[in-house]
Every structure is written in structure tokens, then in C-alpha cells.
């Protein structure tokens with residue numbers, strides 16, 4: 001399939017292309033786009049399994065698909081009813097085996113590549129995060145007015161990683177804006193585990209502090225397991241304590257806190273009315289902080305969940321079956337358009353810096369999903385930046401408020 005003209009067309013020198021496809025794309029001028037479209041349309045007619053009731057509302061002029069001696073006036077009609085069923089308000093996900101099969105055969109790729117990008121819903125994490133923060137703000141005011149308690153969040157940062165320093169700064173700003181008091185400790189890279197444990201122990205005992213976050217990753221000489229275990233579960237607003245994760249994994253149990261990033265992903269799906277129950281979900285990546293808890297959460301929401309990881313044999317094929325994809329691997333643009341079932345909803349957790357000389361910072365951020373390909377196939381997608389990232393911080397504030405309420409028995 002990699003050599004089909006349709007695929008080559010799709011891969012044409014976009015930002016997601018590895019250098020090898022750039023070489024392949026040199027042959028493209030030999031095949032005009034009209035011929036490519038024509039071929040894919042013909043393939044549709046000649047495929048007996050192609051149902052008549054499909055597909056999207058793209059608009060194509062008939063002239064764009066006239067090629068050679070053939071004139072298929074029926075084609076524009078067919079294409080114009082090609083529906084990915086992307087009802088914006090109530091994103092209904094399709095569960096349609098024939099579609100997957102056609103997608104596998106490469107037939108749908110041609111159409112998907114032509115589908116109008118305007119019909120993809122961009123999930124605005126920044127906006128939703130703002131809404132969530134406003135709600136938290138109101139609750140914090142209510143609590144302060146009623147019982148005089150201000151929620152407090154302690155953040156421990158060890159070492160001088162620039163990205164970590166930025167996240168911590170952003171968290172602090174968000175706390176202040178929401179009316180949460182933040183307590184920050186920055187320790188040098190060469191601090192000892194004991195020093196970190198001492199701070200954790202002090203915060204555990206401090207009644208002003210309702211949440212404790214140890215910024216990850218820790219320097220390599222520290223035992224992450226030991227340190228995360230030291231945070232008392234009642235203040236574990238990151239939800240990384242093994243007891244909280246254990247409760248998350250068990251049926252009929254409730255964790256005190258759910259990890260912020262996965263919680264943010266689910267919150268986005270809820271707020272965009274994406275049905276999860278009964279859907280096929282694929283989580284790409286199995287980290288303790290995102291992939292694994294995200295899979296557990298989706299399962300709690302009654303999705304059927306598969307986890308794709310570095311040792312998965314056929315990640316593309318498995319991912320292509322998903323109605324909902326959560327990508328959390330940390331590999332820029334790893335998920336290509338061909339991995340995505342038409343109409344799928346994509347939550348892209350990756351935040352990867354890639355070199356970009358045109359950007360004043362010298363880099364720009366991209367997700368784990370090749371955005372420009374994905375928007376042609378998916379029904380909804382989170383952008384990077386402005387997708388999951390802001391939700392992570394909003395959920396941290398939400399967990400801190402939850403903790404302060406619980407500790408003070410405030411309803």
C-alpha cells in the first residue's frame with residue numbers, strides 16, 4: 001500500500017513525512033492528482049462491498065474528477081453523501097466493520113484524503129480549561145466565604161530542567177489565578193532523597209497544604225517509587241500513589257484522586273459529548289502517568305480498550321479500529337493519517353519540541369499525531385499546543401479543590 005499513488009499523494013512532503021517519503025514523492029509529478037482521484041473513485045465502483053449509504057458532505061466539483069475518456073457524473077453525488085457522521089453536537093462514533101475493511105484496503109484513504117478539513121471538530125482544550133478554572137474559582141470563593149479555608153498546593157521541583165521549571169511556573173500562575181495558595185520548593189539537582197522526603201513529610205503534616213506534587217522526572221539518582229510513596233494519599237493530587245492507582249484499577253473502588261492528564265482527556269471527551277460507552281478505544285503508550293491510567297479510565301467509562309506500545313506487532317492496524325484514540329508516547333507525528341479510522345476522535349497528549357528556525361524560540365511543539373493528516377480523517381481532534389496541556393493544569397487545580405473540600409468535609 002505504501003507504493004499506491006493515493007498513499008503517495010497523501011504523504012506528499014508534509015511535516016509528518018520522514019525523509020524517505022520525500023524521496024518517494026519526487027515521482028508524484030508523473031501522476032496528476034486528477035488521475036489519482038479518478039482511480040480511487042473507480043476502485044469504489046468496482047468494489048462490491050462498497051455500501052451505497054455512505055459517506056461525507058465534502059464538496060467536489062465534477063470537473064475535478066473528470067479524467068481521460070471517462071465521465072462519471074455520478075461520482076460527485078456519491079462523494080457528496082460520503083458522511084463521517086460528524087454531528088458536531090453529538091459526535092456519534094461509528095462501529096462499522098466494513099468501513100475498517102475498506103480502510104484497510106486503502107479505498108477509504110483516497111476519499112478521506114479528499115474530505116473537507118473544515119468538517120473536523122477541533123477540541124479546544126484552552127477554552128474548556130478556562131471554563132473549568134472559572135468553575136473552580138467559584139467553588140473556591142464559596143468555600144472561603146463559608147468556612148474560611150483557602151486550598152493550598154505544594155510543588156516540589158528538583159533539578160534545573162527547563163521544561164519542568166516552565167510547567168511549575170505555569171502551575172503557580174494558574175493556582176494564583178484560581179485563588180489557590182501555592183507553596184513552592186526548588187531543590188538543586190544534587191539534593192539527596194532524604195531532603196526531598198523531609199519536605200514531603202512536612203507538607204504531609206501541614207494543614208494549610210491540601211495537595212502535594214513532586215514534579216517528574218526526578219533526577220536519576222533518586223528513587224521515584226520511594227518518593228511518590230511518601231506523599232500521603234489524601235494529598236496525592238497527581239494521583240500517582242500506588243494506592244490511588246490500585247483503586248483506579250479495581251471495580252467498585254474509588255480512588256481519592258485521578259491523575260491529571262488522563263482525567264483531562266476524559267473531561268474533554270465529556271464536554272464535547274463524545275460517547276465513550278461501548279466504543280473501541282486505543283491508548284498508544286503505557287506510561288504510569290498517562291497511558292496506563294488513561295486506559296483504566298476509559299475502561300471505567302465502559303469503553304473496550306486496547307493498549308498499543310513499543311512492542312506491539314501491528315500498531316497501525318490496531319489503532320485503525322479505534323473510535324477513540326488517546327496518543328501518549330512522546331514521539332512527534334508518530335500516528336499518521338493511515339492509522340486513523342474515518343470519524344475517529346483523537347486526543348493527542350504528546351507535547352514534543354521539534355526544531356523550527358522560523359519560530360523565535362527555535363522550536364515548535366507538535367503532538368504524537370500528525371495533525372495535518374489526522375484532520376482529514378478524524379471527526380474531532382485536540383491540537384498541540386492548546387489541547388490536553390491546559391487541561392492537565394486545570395485538573396490539578398480541580399484535584400486540589402477536591403482535596404481541600406474532602407479534608408474539611410465541605411460539600
Ligand SMILES: Nc1nc(=O)c2c([nH]1)NC[C@@H]1CN(c3ccc(C(=O)N[C@@H](CCC(=O)O)C(=O)O)cc3)C=[N+]21
Nearest residue numbers: 167213214215216217238260385386387389390392393
Ligand atoms: N508530577 C508531575 N505532574 C504533572 O502533571 C507533570 C509532571 N510531573 N511533569 C511534566 C508533565 C508535563 N505537564 C504539562 C502540563 C501542562 C502543559 C501545558 O499547559 N502545555 C501547553 C503548552 C505550553 C508551552 O507552550 O510550552 C499546551 O499544551 O497548550 C504541558 C505539560 C505536566 N506534567
